[in-house]
Amino acid sequence: MHNRSGIYFHIPFCPKKCLYCDFFSVTKFSKNTLVEYGDALLAELESRFNELSGTETVSLYFGGGSPSMMDEGFFRKVADRATELGIDLGSCEFTVEVNPADIDESWIKNLKNCGVNRISLGVQAFDDAVLAEIGRRTTVADMEKNIPVFAKYFDNISCDIIYGLGKNRKINQELEQLFWLASFKHVSAYSYSRPERENAPQLLDEDETLLQEKEIRDFLQKKGFSRYEISNYSLNGFESKHNMLYWTYGSWLGIGAGAASFIRKTGVSSRYADDIGAFIAGDGLSSVELTLHERLEEFLLMGLRVKIGINLNDFKELFGKDFLELVSEKTVSELVSEGLLDFDKNAKIIKCTEKGSDFLNAVLIKLFDAIRN
Numbered sequence: 001m002h003n004r005s006g007i008y009f010h011i012p013f014c015p016k017k018c019l020y021c022d023f024f025s026v027t028k029f030s031k032n033t034l035v036e037y038g039d040a041l042l043a044e045l046e047s048r049f050n051e052l053s054g055t056e057t058v059s060l061y062f063g064g065g066s067p068s069m070m071d072e073g074f075f076r077k078v079a080d081r082a083t084e085l086g087i088d089l090g091s092c093e094f095t096v097e098v099n100p101a102d103i104d105e106s107w108i109k110n111l112k113n114c115g116v117n118r119i120s121l122g123v124q125a126f127d128d129a130v131l132a133e134i135g136r137r138t139t140v141a142d143m144e145k146n147i148p149v150f151a152k153y154f155d156n157i158s159c160d161i162i163y164g165l166g167k168n169r170k171i172n173q174e175l176e177q178l179f180w181l182a183s184f185k186h187v188s189a190y191s192y193s194r195p196e197r198e199n200a201p202q203l204l205d206e207d208e209t210l211l212q213e214k215e216i217r218d219f220l221q222k223k224g225f226s227r228y229e230i231s232n233y234s235l236n237g238f239e240s241k242h243n244m245l246y247w248t249y250g251s252w253l254g255i256g257a258g259a260a261s262f263i264r265k266t267g268v269s270s271r272y273a274d275d276i277g278a279f280i281a282g283d284g285l286s287s288v289e290l291t292l293h294e295r296l297e298e299f300l301l302m303g304l305r306v307k308i309g310i311n312l313n314d315f316k317e318l319f320g321k322d323f324l325e326l327v328s329e330k331t332v333s334e335l336v337s338e339g340l341l342d343f344d345k346n347a348k349i350i351k352c353t354e355k356g357s358d359f360l361n362a363v364l365i366k367l368f369d370a371i372r373n
């Protein structure tokens with residue numbers, strides 16, 4: 001059973017709202033709010049860090065929103081405080097999400113000096129028409145200017161790409177141009193899910209979406225990337241430790257307005273309200289204890305997304321139940337004979353095949369039904 005943990009800091013500030021965005025962030029904020037919010041993040045880190053006792057913290061992650069709204073001093077304070085709390089920044093994955101639109105070299109250099117060793121760039125598309133359609137404030141020219149600067153300081157760079165939008169888009173060409181700017185080690189490719197807002201970009205039809213996904217997959221496979229999770233690809237050894245904590249049922253503290261936490265040993269989840277004022281005032285945190293069924297389902301939902309799959313010994317230790325008795329060997333055998341699951345009886349590992357990853361919902365529905373009956 002693993003005992004790794006991570007800390008996520010949510011920075012919910014964006015100068016402009018992207019049209020496809022469904023995350024909690026605000027567009028109106030003052031410099032003073034950023035300072036107060038940064039102080040509140042540090043105070044919460046201080047007061048909640050003991051929830052991770054008995055674990056090894058392997059990841060610090062700043063996401064958003066736009067972490068690039070925070071000034072250089074903020075990252076220095078967090079790095080210093082994390083070190084004082086006993087986190088070894090040298091061995092940690094220390095990631096900052098960045099919008100390539102609003103960066104200067106001194107800010108980038110400062111991240112490096114604070115111990116940040118991984119950058120996650122919100123690229124989404126490398127085509128000005130698509131960027132305009134989805135309301136990004138980044139342009140191709142911004143990326144051409146800034147991505148090489150990141151590459152000068154950081155070896156481990158990830159980028160996010162969104163597909164399922166942008167008619168007649170040439171994703172293969174976009175990726176070619178992007179990889180000229182930096183040798184990315186990790187790519188997250190997310191399928192667009194349209195928020196219920198009138199001005200949100202239109203979803204492409206299923207055929208075109210599948211075609212875009214295939215282009216991304218083929219491009220990355222040719223570059224030597226492996227699809228280690230349904231939406232995530234990396235070169236060997238560059239899988240995201242942060243994301244793996246979510247998928248392998250590790251513990252994480254999510255700090256900041258709208259952020260959620262999960263502590264594996266207690267099974268307790270908690271979440272801050274989507275309210276920046278409340279967070280600054282030290283309020284808005286509530287806990288939820290998931291039922292056994294909810295936890296089982298969550299475990300399968302996350303664990304079957306990753307290529308390494310789920311370990312049945314780990315399952316038994318966590319839930320006190322034998323997986324094969326719970327869902328029945330027959331259910332597993334059927335999914336195996338349909339080519340959707342692989343079952344290594346000696347290693348006690350169950351994982352999705354490539355086909356199973358493409359039809360994950362069908363696999364999960366069958367397993368969930370078996371658990372409920």
Ligand code: SF4
Pocket residue numbers: 013014016017018020021022023024025064065066099122
């Ligand atoms: S930058 Fe990210 S969080 Fe901010 S509006 Fe765009 S998608 Fe949403």
